[in-house]
Amino acid sequence: MSEPVTTPEVITVRIPSRLDLLGLLDGITARLCERLAFDEDACCQVSMSVIEAGTNAIQHGHGRDASKPVDVTFAIFPDRLEVRVHDTGAGFDLARVNGDVTAPDHLLDARGRGIFIMRSCMDAVEFEFSSAGTTCRLVKRRPAPPGTP
Numbered sequence: 001m002s003e004p005v006t007t008p009e010v011i012t013v014r015i016p017s018r019l020d021l022l023g024l025l026d027g028i029t030a031r032l033c034e035r036l037a038f039d040e041d042a043c044c045q046v047s048m049s050v051i052e053a054g055t056n057a058i059q060h061g062h063g064r065d066a067s068k069p070v071d072v073t074f075a076i077f078p079d080r081l082e083v084r085v086h087d088t089g090a091g092f093d094l095a096r097v098n099g100d101v102t103a104p105d106h107l108l109d110a111r112g113r114g115i116f117i118m119r120s121c122m123d124a125v126e127f128e129f130s131s132a133g134t135t136c137r138l139v140k141r142r143p144a145p146p147g148t149p
Contacts, residue, residue, distance in 0.1 A: 006077060008082070009076040010074070011028075011073070011076075012071065012072070013025065013028060013071070013072045013073075013074075014070070014071050015054075015069065015070050015072070016066040016067070016068075016069060017057070017058040017061075017062035017064055017066050017067075017068050017070055017087070018064070018066050019055065019058055019059075019064070022054050022055065022058075025050060025051065025054050026047050026050070029046055029047045029074075030047055032074055032076070032081065033046050033081075036081060036142055037142070038081075038140070038142070038143065042143075045122065045140070046083070046121070046122070048117060048121055049083075049117065049118040049121045049125075049140075050072070050138065052114040052117050052118050053083070053085035053114075053138060054070060054072065055114065056085075056114050057070045057087035057089070057134070057136070058087075060092065061087030061089030061134055062087055062088070062089055063089075070085065070086070070087055071084075071085075072084070072085050073086075077142075078142070079141060079142055080139055080140060080141045081139070081142060082137065082138070082139050083137070083138040084136070084137050084138075085135065085136045085138070086133055087133050087134050088132065088133035089133055089134050090133075090134075091127075091133070091134045092134070118136075122139060122140055123139050123140055124139035125137070125138055
């Protein structure tokens with residue numbers, strides 16, 4: 001028997017592509033994580049990942065053009081939190097940014113750790129590229145309710 005389809009609770013935030021607004025996004029993310037009973041480590045991991053995805057959208061997707069919005073959608077499911085960060089940029093070649101950022105010759109690089117950080121912190125990180133832009137999808141499983149085996 002298959003699981004019933006669950007409609008998630010969805011919260012959508014649209015911000016101009018300004019780095020100074022990432023604090024607002026961080027605050028929303030932190031409150032949601034607390035509400036969903038994530039422990040402190042998981043809250044930090046989700047917040048860091050959302051900030052990284054938002055930073056990438058603002059800097060790389062929109063070139064810090066504040067006239068272009070970044071859309072962030074939080075979808076709350078019984079078993080997970082899914083966050084989608086969308087920009088209207090052309091995207092990038094994922095294969096070119098998948099190098100080993102922990103290799104000795106990359107340890108002092110000023111940039112290039114965002115995707116590595118997101119993948120280290122989240123249960124799933126996916127990118128979708130289309131004519132409408134780039135979407136980064138982040139997934140973090142929710143903790144089991146107390147008393148659940």
